Amino acid sequence: MKKNIIYTLVALALITIVVIRLINNKHTTQNRVYHYNKEKAINVQAISLTFKKVKNDISFPGTFEPNKETRISSDIQGKINSVLVDVGSIVRKGEALIQLDNSLLKLQLQSVEIQIEGLDADVKRYTVLANADAIQGVQLEKSVLGLKSAKVQRATLMEQINKTTIVAPFGGIVTAKLTEEGSFAAPGVPLLQITDISVLKFTVNVSEQELSQFKTNQIYSLYADVYPEALLSGKVIMTGSKANMGNSYPIQFSVNNTTDLKIKSGMFGQVQLKNDNNQQHIIIPASSIVGTNIKPQVYIVKDGKAILQNIIILSRFQNMALISSGLTEGDVIITNGFINLYDGANVLISN
Template sequence: MKKTTFIVIGAALAIIGLIAFRLSSNKKKIDVQNQLPTTTVNTTIPVTVSRVEEGDVSQQLIKTGNLIPFKEANITATTAGRVTNVNFELGSQVSQGSVLVQIDNKLKELSLEATQLTINKLKKDVDRYNTLLAGNATTELQVNDVKYNYENAMNQAEQIKKQLQDANVKSPISGRIIKKDIEAGEYITVGAVLGTVLDVARLKVDVQVNESDVYQLRLGQPVRITSDVFPGQPLSGKISYIAPQGSAEHNYPVEITVNNTNGLKAGTFVNVDFSQKSNQKSLQIPRIALVESLKNPYVYVVNNNVAQQRVIKLGRELGDKIEVLSGLSAGETVVVTGQLNLSEGKPVQITK
């Protein structure tokens, strides 16, 4: 029995030893395979390139915007009172200076009549006292008092006349009524808005023009306006304002005045064609040379068959090319394909 036990134990030990030997041998093989080579191979990356060249900027200068009214004004009350007549409706065409709202002014008319009677009496008194003064029958002080009362009454009459004029609310501009906020019988206060007039006989377009192009524009320059609403029926316009100061992005507001012969409505989307091409020259590279987006622009320049990363500043997009404002010089070579595999200092092989 004991002999059998010793045999079993011995066999087990032998099996365990064999397993340990195999594991140790396999580990050595794995370690050898995982060892990194002491030297790395600097693989040459095949790329295609393009030269940085100075070219003409022949892009047509076209901007987009929305039509806005040339003029828009509120109809505002300049005196308080009860409204007796409203002479307009929503959509009415009105002329500048036409009476749109009339306010009850009966008391002011009666006050003007009473003041006018006082003026007539004081005028006679002034004449009479001047005659008495000529005959030394009165004093100069009494004459001056009568004149003062007469002139004061004249001033009161002018004030009442102005109040009577204010009782007729007139249109501030010519145009079409787009808002009505008053009806006859209502009581209004000074400054109350009674409606809104919109002038669309002429329209305006506000667009943003970048620094490179704005210096080519001038006040009064003719502009061609087109819309999808009336295709093939362009409108004529002209530049009426160029901002003297640009934004942080170097864009300048430009205003164009448009003669609305097609009956376009404010808010319509239009294209603004400045009818000119830029004659400037600029450094240009293919757009595909950019490694990342326009917000983080950089390219790879090839120098002695080595790739060098170069951060650049971009200008206008010119079709399949893009303007370079800084970071490159004419004659340099930029990578246009294969740049995704590149890094700083990587050797390259230029292919065709």
């Protein structure tokens, strides 16, 4: 009985020690944690808005893509005797690229030619005999049908022989060589890749507010970033009817490359829109915009507090944004100091 009492007292003592230790640890942790004082003003940088004219032409970034690009495969099976081009070769439409082994097909064609020659002689002979009632007409009919069948077989073999020479479906540059002499070609297995960059596609993504600035079949000026001096003309061939993941719409242009084909697929470029608008607008730094592309916002300062304000962006150019609504002249917006900033926070402007 006494042992049970002793065990119980020891257990209670241990539990008490553990509880006290946990409470002390909690107090220590709380004392070490930084407690943010929401009443303390946050130092920010801000600017007062005024109406300005957009002096620069508006540009939109995009990417050049080939007008045509395809991977070429064989229509029939066969051993590759020779590959007539290499990576970087410029080819014309209809030019021979790969030659497959066709020796067996040519032998079969010779055999069929001999059959046709014999059947043609039989038809001529049976025609004379049938007209003289020397043979039954069915013999002539069988010879005529046999001749027709042999001619079809000859045409089939000639088509197969023609397909052993793989030709370029359009003019362009060989951008990938996926086979070598001695390999085996089969339908659906790519052998070469041809890219046509004489005409390029140039695609930009714009917001819904900017979509109306592009009209199908209209001509716009654009250039590659690495060749800003080489101005190109692009015709709008497609305007997106469905927004992508970034809630923007693709605009695609058709562009004639330079004569020396210096613009390559994958290069970045810009399409320029002339600014003929003499009206003044509210223009803010793009870095001051918070929120999302769907719901852009800025912090404006009112009575010493940061207030989130919804805005509508008309267009972006360089590192600036042109605002169509949500802000007016005299508003003070925060441009820097967004750490710990929230709607309704006390702020202290320190420009």
